[in-house]
Structures are given as C-alpha cells and as structure tokens.
Amino acid sequence: MALNIRPAEETRYDVLSLGEVMLRLDPGDGRIRTTRQFRVWEGGGEYNVARGLRRAFGLRAAVVTALVDNEVGRLVEDFILTGGVDPSFIKWTPFDGLGREARNGLNFTERGFGVRGAVGVSDRGHTAASRLAPGDVDWDHIFGDLGVRWLHTGGIFAALSETTAEVVVEAVTAAKKHGTIVSYDLNYRPSLWKSIGGVDKAREVNSRIAPHIDVMIGNEEDFTASLGFEVEGVDENLADLDISNFKAMIATASRTFPNFQVIGNTLRTVNTASDNDWGAIAWSADEGFAEATHRKNMEILDRVGGGDSFASGLIYGLITGEPLATAVEYGAAHGLLAMTTPGDTSMVTKEQVVKLAGGGSARVDR
Numbered sequence: 001m002a003l004n005i006r007p008a009e010e011t012r013y014d015v016l017s018l019g020e021v022m023l024r025l026d027p028g029d030g031r032i033r034t035t036r037q038f039r040v041w042e043g044g045g046e047y048n049v050a051r052g053l054r055r056a057f058g059l060r061a062a063v064v065t066a067l068v069d070n071e072v073g074r075l076v077e078d079f080i081l082t083g084g085v086d087p088s089f090i091k092w093t094p095f096d097g098l099g100r101e102a103r104n105g106l107n108f109t110e111r112g113f114g115v116r117g118a119v120g121v122s123d124r125g126h127t128a129a130s131r132l133a134p135g136d137v138d139w140d141h142i143f144g145d146l147g148v149r150w151l152h153t154g155g156i157f158a159a160l161s162e163t164t165a166e167v168v169v170e171a172v173t174a175a176k177k178h179g180t181i182v183s184y185d186l187n188y189r190p191s192l193w194k195s196i197g198g199v200d201k202a203r204e205v206n207s208r209i210a211p212h213i214d215v216m217i218g219n220e221e222d223f224t225a226s227l228g229f230e231v232e233g234v235d236e237n238l239a240d241l242d243i244s245n246f247k248a249m250i251a252t253a254s255r256t257f258p259n260f261q262v263i264g265n266t267l268r269t270v271n272t273a274s275d276n277d278w279g280a281i282a283w284s285a286d287e288g289f290a291e292a293t294h295r296k297n298m299e300i301l302d303r304v305g306g307g308d309s310f311a312s313g314l315i316y317g318l319i320t321g322e323p324l325a326t327a328v329e330y331g332a333a334h335g336l337l338a339m340t341t342p343g344d345t346s347m348v349t350k351e352q353v354v355k356l357a358g359g360g361s362a363r364v365d366r
Helices: 045-055 070-081 139-147 161-175 190-196 198-212 218-229 243-256 306-319 324-338 350-357
Strands: 013-018 022-026 040-041 062-067 085-093 106-110 118-124 148-154 181-184 215-217 261-272 275-284 288-291 295-299
Touching: 013 139, 013 161, 013 306, 022 118, 022 306, 040 045, 040 070, 040 261, 045 062, 045 181, 045 306, 062 070, 062 148, 070 085, 085 215, 139 161, 161 181, 161 198, 161 243, 181 198, 181 306, 190 198, 215 288, 215 306, 218 243, 218 288, 243 275, 243 288, 261 288, 261 306, 261 324, 275 306, 275 324, 288 324, 306 324
Parallel strands: 013 062, 013 148, 022 106, 062 085, 148 181, 181 215, 215 261
Antiparallel strands: 022 040, 106 118, 261 275, 275 288, 275 295
C-alpha cells in the first residue's frame, strides 16, 4: 500500500477517534415501546472503530469526545475504560443539575427480527459532544507532541452541530500537518441533517472535509447524499446494486478528490432484518479494486455497528501493511462477526477474524 503511516515507536497511539459516545439502551428481544428493562452499552459511529481496533486487534486507541460530568457520563466513561480505549481526551462539561445547558446522548435501539426491521431512536439534542467547538482540543499536542498514527472520524459527528463540523475540519487539518493518516466514514443519517439543511448541507460540509481524507468509507447512499455522486441501477432498498456502476462512482470520487488513497464500502442486501447478504469492496490508488468474499443469507443478531466493524477491520489490514485484498477481507469478516453479537461494539478476536477471512467455518472450536 502507498499509505505513508508513521512508525509505531514514534507515537503514543495507533488510532484516535473523534466523535460522540452515547449510552445505548437495548430492549433485547423486545420492543422499545413495550419493554420494562433495558440492557445498557456504549456506542458511537466513530468510537466503535477505535474500540474494535483496541479490543479485537490489540492496537493502542484513544477517543476525543465530550461528556457531562454526572453519573451517566461517568457510566459512559466506565464503558470506554472497559473497552481499553484511553479516555484522557474527554472534555468534561459541568452538570447544571437539569441538562438544560448540556447533556449526555442516549440511543434507544431494538434489533429487529425477520420482517420487523431494526429501530433506532436517538435522544442526543444539546449534548456535550455537540457543543464541542474549534479551540476546545489541543490538536498540536495530540498529533505533534504525543503522536498518532491514524485518526478516524465521520459524518455523524460532523452533523451534530455547526461547531462539530468545524471541529472535524480543524482535526483533519492538524492531523495531516503532523503526518497522521485520516479515515472518514460518511455515515449519512437523514435524521441528523434534516433540521440544518438536509442533503445540501451534508454535501457542503463533507465537500470541505473530503480534501483532507486519505481513506474514505461509505456505502452507495452515503456517497450519493454526502458528496453528490450518483449510482445508477439501484432500487430504493439498495438491493440491486450493480457493482460496475459502483466502481464507476468510486472512479469519479477518486478523480474529484485525488487525495483519496483508499475507498471502502460494505455491500449489503437486506433480505430480512435477520437474513442479510454481506460483502465488501475497496479500491486503492496503487492496487485498484479488491472485493471480499460475498456471503449470502447470513444470520444477523444485531446489525448496528456492522459498518463500523468493517471499518476497523479494513484499517487494521491497512495499518499493518497487508495487501488491499487482505484488508477488505478482514473488514468484511469483522463486520459480519460483530453482527452476530448484541451491542454496537465488537466482541470477537483477531484470530476469529483471520479465520473467517481465510474461509473458516462456524464449527465448534474446542
């Protein structure tokens, strides 16, 4: 790979994520509207990637985020600590006793089953993370004095507020100045953009960020909504994706943003909430296209976080210098395995990822 990644011995961290970490409330097999109990996890699109790289792949990880300093915020911190991610760069916001000034984000998520799709109800308005603004983080200290090999952030955090979009621009600019590789998951969510300008605003923000990105991640809807690249031959459920058309879109993206060294994308067909066809494709400037093993009719327990785990598997392959074909297999395998367990974050090991990526089966390991 052509990525010029800083040597590990020169840096404190292998990966740093920038994004909101919410408390996920999961009704298990039930429904949000009828449950009487929730299982609690932590999760966030950008954070999940760093946590996967720490817990599944053993890399040194940290997170930049903000939390309100109350019992809920400290619970989220406890989850972050359990995940092995360094919480030193959390910006703690004083609690005003009510949450009028700032609060911690909640994400109610039910998994879905069969014909009943997964449902997510986020409660994240006016959160501490959405109040992060330029100047709140000493990026030169993090990237220059301490050293970071890889920064991962994304479109979810950029959409939280006018100021978080500016924080992303500030972070990726500083990262590039200090030689840190930057990955970005477009992760388009209509609900996050609709009150602040919709698709037009998403494209304006992401088009400012894209020139700083080395590794761009996103599915076909993300590229269309966030950057304006159209994919022909796709129905509204994204079930009939023509790979050749998607390859044409990647080619357009790489010409528009020649700084993109790698582009990655999951390929998912949702047959039912618990039956998905799953694969992935990636492109790099020096190796061209690579497609992961496409697996049909995979049983899904909890789809949330599958794309984030794809990203962490892909990044692990890239940061360790594997060929693109191997990296995209790691990403697809890690994403699929993560969807066999509850919660946003990965519960698998590197050995299990490598085994599946190499064609391993689900026979019992004894």
